[in-house]
Amino acid sequence: xxxxxxxVLKPIGVVRTAAxxxxxxxxxxxSQIVIRNELAEALDGIDGFSHLFxxxxxxxxxxxxxxxxxxxxxxxxxxxxxxxxxxxxxxxxNPVGLTLVELVKVEGNVLTVRGLDAFDGTPVLxxxxxxxxxxxxxxxxxxxxxxxxxxxxxxx
Amino acid sequence: xxxxxxxVLKPIGVVRTAAxxxxxxxxxxxSQIVIRNELAEALDGIDGFSHLFxxxxxxxxxxxxxxxxxxxxxxxxxxxxxxxxxxxxxxxxNPVGLTLVELVKVEGNVLTVRGLDAFDGTPVLxxxxxxxxxxxxxxxxxxxxxxxxxxxxxxx
Numbered sequence: 001x002x003x004x005x006x007x008v009l010k011p012i013g014v015v016r017t018a019a020x021x022x023x024x025x026x027x028x029x030x031s032q033i034v035i036r037n038e039l040a041e042a043l044d045g046i047d048g049f050s051h052l053f054x055x056x057x058x059x060x061x062x063x064x065x066x067x068x069x070x071x072x073x074x075x076x077x078x079x080x081x082x083x084x085x086x087x088x089x090x091x092x093x094n095p096v097g098l099t100l101v102e103l104v105k106v107e108g109n110v111l112t113v114r115g116l117d118a119f120d121g122t123p124v125l126x127x128x129x130x131x132x133x134x135x136x137x138x139x140x141x142x143x144x145x146x147x148x149x150x151x152x153x154x155x156x
Numbered sequence: 157x158x159x160x161x162x163x164v165l166k167p168i169g170v171v172r173t174a175a176x177x178x179x180x181x182x183x184x185x186x187s188q189i190v191i192r193n194e195l196a197e198a199l200d201g202i203d204g205f206s207h208l209f210x211x212x213x214x215x216x217x218x219x220x221x222x223x224x225x226x227x228x229x230x231x232x233x234x235x236x237x238x239x240x241x242x243x244x245x246x247x248x249x250n251p252v253g254l255t256l257v258e259l260v261k262v263e264g265n266v267l268t269v270r271g272l273d274a275f276d277g278t279p280v281l282x283x284x285x286x287x288x289x290x291x292x293x294x295x296x297x298x299x300x301x302x303x304x305x306x307x308x309x310x311x312x
Contacts, residue, residue, distance in 0.1 A: 006164050007164070007165040007166070007167070007213050007281070008163070008164055009162070009163040009164075009165060009250045009252075010162060011163070012249050012250065039225065039241075039249065041225045041239055042225045042226065042240045042241045042249075043242070044226065044237075044238055044242060045239055045242035045243075045298065046239060046241050048242065048296075048297065048298025048300075048301070049242070049295070049296065049298065050292065050295050050297075051292040053254060055250075055252060055254070069195065069197045069198045070198070070200065080201065081200075082201035083197055083198040083199045083200035083201055083202060084198045085191075085199050085202050085283045085284070085285075086200060087201075092282060093166065093195065093282075094166065094168065094211075094282050096165075096211060096252075096282055098209060098254070098284060100289070100290050100292060102292070123163065125163070125250045125252065126241075126248060126249075126250050127241045128241070128254060129241075129242060129243070129244065129301075130295050131295065131297055131301065132295070134254075134290070134291075135256070136207040136256060136258070136286060139205070139207045139286050139287065139288070140206035140207075141204065141205055141206075141285070141287055142201065142204025142205065143204075145204070145285075145287065
């Protein structure tokens with residue numbers, strides 16, 4: 001069933017940002033994605049899209065934390081203990097981040113993007129154009145998720 | 157700049173589907189994702205979400221095709237030659253697929269989903285809940301993309 005035991009990826013580029021700590025969560029923040037020089041040609045035409053998905057490697061997660069099965073979302077004990085696949089926690093068997101960003105500009109092998117919640121030095125794995133098929137209208141989310149969203153919208 | 161040369165992932169599960177060939181592109185198709193037994197607990201609470209992102213490994217892409225930099229979308233010479241990061245081609249440096257699916261039901265370590273365009277036996281790398289922050293309103297896409305979408309909507 002699981003014949004292919006290991007899958008090997010190689011970074012296509014790296015994140016550059018001045019943001020540190022929680023600043024990376026600020027969706028108005030600008031970051032750069034510096035693509036490996038030999039892959040620059042693979043960006044041709046990307047400026048036709050306003051939004052991109054960025055897949056990146058959460059390189060600061062220690063290997064032993066990849067064994068985590070359950071978490072309280074954002075470490076909050078007042079929220080239910082949930083399986084990690086029901087959350088966006090970084091503690092995952094394969095710590096790959098996925099974020100939708102706005103493409104601001106492209107210069108050579110450098111993409112300038114808005115809203116990438118990744119630290120400086122984060123290896124980037126893939127970039128995919130965003131389209132409406134990546135969207136679900138009226139998606140249902142659980143009550144603990146809505147609670148967190150409401151708190152973000154109205155900070156106390 | 158690229159100190160971390162290699163990143164190693166391990167499948168969390170596998171796709172099971174009766175669909176073959178182009179049938180996998182049918183967005184009404186039902187598939188199963190069979191999660192490794194030891195990770196079953198990591199699904200707790202996932203049924204609170206109606207939609208999930210599935211990240212999967214395009215295991216049938218030969219290594220040499222990972223060096224592709226440009227493609228005509230869907231092999232069509234009447235469309236521009238584009239960098240692979242401007243397309244959703246499977247020929248990517250890191251052939252990771254990303255698809256939004258509808259979660260139909262969860263039974264033990266098996267997720268039943270609708271709309272997963274992956275072949276039987278495809279290794280699954282991650283599953284993430286979908287939320288409105290993964291969406292861009294009025295995202296801009298290039299004209300060749302719109303042309304392809306219109307053709308899909310109105311097959312000749």
